[in-house]
Amino acid sequence: MCNSVLQVDVIIPTQTKYLDLIGSIGEHIAKDLDDFSGDREALAYHLNLVLTEATTNAIKHATLMTPKDTVRITIHIQDNELNIKVYDHGQGFDLETVPLPDFDQPKESGMGLYFIRTLMDSVTYTKKSDCNVLEIIKHL
Amino acid sequence: MKLKLEKMNGCSVIFIQEERIDAHNSGELKEYILHMIEHGEINIIVQLESVRFIDSSGLGALLSGYKNAAAKSGKLALACCKQQVLSMFELTRLNRVFEIYTDLNEAFENEA
Incomplete structure (x- = not known):
């Protein structure tokens, strides 16, 4: 159970130096959560990873279009639900067509979305008129 | 990407001196390993003791090194992974691809 209420809203340039x-x-959010009874260290790593992967994707998509673009990331926690939204301004992609990695013949790329899908509870990607939103939900 | 290269027991040991391998520095690591292999250094051990975070691009850089070393009949092995870094290899089944050693002594016993 986790009863925290938290809202973080960050806008960064589309540069990988901001991934850290x-x-x-x-x-930090995972380590400071009140009333979280799960594995805090694991959650901390997983949130670090998921935010890193999602932001990397947004930076890659955006950089192809306009180098001076920005990426917006919001993190919202309420009623035991952690909600991450990453907004990009690229062409977008169809989440449903992204395949699982081939574990018998591993490739150097394509593992990022697999991490997000595996470690979180719900992932959607919505194309809107002015931006695309990758929405990730984790029940705490 | 901060790293140190040492020749030890016939192996080229890369000591990664970063806490984090992500899309910001993984390209540099990939190129560094590729450059080593092109210059004949094909028996490589990557020492990951300082690394407490690795993302998919970091795993990809190491996998690239592994494949390129193997293509020249060499090998790229890993040593001193922290538990959470190791769990990323397990999640992607890459622990079945790489030899992952507890420490450098164990790596030398098997690779040198």
Whole structure:
């Protein structure tokens, strides 16, 4: 159970040097959660990873379009639900067509979304008129 | 990417001196390992003791090194993984691809 209420809203340039910052925010949130009875260290790593992967995806998509673009990341916790939204301005992609990694013939890329899907409870990607939103939910 | 290269017991040991391997520095690591292999250093051990976080691009960089070393009949092994870093290899089944040693002595016993 976790009764915290928290809202974080960050906008970063589309540069990978900010991945550490974004991942660290997730790690700190996990370590400071009130009334969380699960494995706090594991949650900290997983939030760091999921935020890093989601932001990397958004940076990659955006950089192809406009190098001076920004990525917005929001983290909201309420009623035992952690909600992450990552907004990008790229062309977008179809989440349903992203395949699982081939574990017998592993490739160097394609593991990021697998991590997000495996470690979190729900992942959706919505294309809107002015941006795309990757929404990730984890029940605490 | 801060790292140190040492020749030990016939192996090229890369000591990663970063706490974090992600998309910001994994490209540099991948290129560094590729450059080593192109120059004939094909028996590589990557010492990950300082690394407390690795993402999918970091795993990809190491997998690239593994494949390129194997293509030249060499090997890239890992040593001194922290538990949470090791769990990323387990989650992606890459622990079935890489030899992962507890410490460098164990790595040398098996790889040198």
